[in-house]
Amino acid sequence: MEEINLIEVFQYFKSKILWIITAILIAIIIGNMYTIFTRVPLYKSTTSIVLVNKNYGTDIGAYTQNDLNLNQKLVTTYSEIVKSRRVLEQVIDNLQLECSYQELYSNISVSSITNTEIIKVQVIYTEADMARNIANEIAKVFSAEIKEYYNLENVSVLDKAMKAEAPYNLTYTKDNLIYILIGLVLSCGGIFVLYYFDTTIKSTEVVEEKLGLTILGVVPLEKGGK
Numbered sequence: 001m002e003e004i005n006l007i008e009v010f011q012y013f014k015s016k017i018l019w020i021i022t023a024i025l026i027a028i029i030i031g032n033m034y035t036i037f038t039r040v041p042l043y044k045s046t047t048s049i050v051l052v053n054k055n056y057g058t059d060i061g062a063y064t065q066n067d068l069n070l071n072q073k074l075v076t077t078y079s080e081i082v083k084s085r086r087v088l089e090q091v092i093d094n095l096q097l098e099c100s101y102q103e104l105y106s107n108i109s110v111s112s113i114t115n116t117e118i119i120k121v122q123v124i125y126t127e128a129d130m131a132r133n134i135a136n137e138i139a140k141v142f143s144a145e146i147k148e149y150y151n152l153e154n155v156s157v158l159d160k161a162m163k164a165e166a167p168y169n170l171t172y173t174k175d176n177l178i179y180i181l182i183g184l185v186l187s188c189g190g191i192f193v194l195y196y197f198d199t200t201i202k203s204t205e206v207v208e209e210k211l212g213l214t215i216l217g218v219v220p221l222e223k224g225g226k
Contacts, residue, residue: 012195013188020187027183028176035175041167043128047135048158049142051075051117078155079110079119082142091137095130108138118158128164135161 013020051074081087088104091097097104107124121138125131136157143155 009192009195012198013191016191019191020184023187023190024180024183027179027186031175031179031182032172035170035172039170040126042124042126042169043131043164043166044122044124044168045128045131045135045161045164046120046122046159047139047161049078049119049121049139050156050158051078051119051154052156074154075112075117075119078142078146079112081145082110082119082121082138083108087138087141087145090141091134094137094141095133097130097134104134108134123161124168132161132163 083105085101088101088108092099092101092104109122109124111120111122112118113120121135123131123135123138125134139157139160143157146155147153
């Protein structure tokens, strides 16, 4: 197996630096075109709901341990009600959304913080403003439904949903680093293959080593000459 001269390889790669830069630029352009034309930006907005009696604080000792235990038990039930057809279809009507209940349902996640009375409602949508509006409307409709069904006023909005500044599923910095790496790997791999199968004489040392001849002189190549 033919030995590879690392210094010679380095010099060969150095002579092809423009190839490497070009390949990286092409990878970045193609990668970003793929991102723009195939990936839909999605925005997240989250609202927090807390289960606390609205009359708490008006009467000393009004909020008891029994109230706390009851609210914590209701968290699981309330989490299901948030995503119920009755709540979401009302949200769709109120905001005049052009989507079905199933489509909206699939873009909503509800979670509860362990050992607390807090429920988090997260909405994912293709528009930042609408994602925020949907999350806040869900909290509003849900609170009204609980009051009607359970005759309770123990639902309050802890944190209103805010407009997302950027899509959560598009990380341009990370993506471009990946495209740069792809361009670098492909270009270096291609250049190494070209080097490995390049049988031209690249230095006087190769002549002496391969042919066993002594070099008496070297004629330099004049730049711009024929």
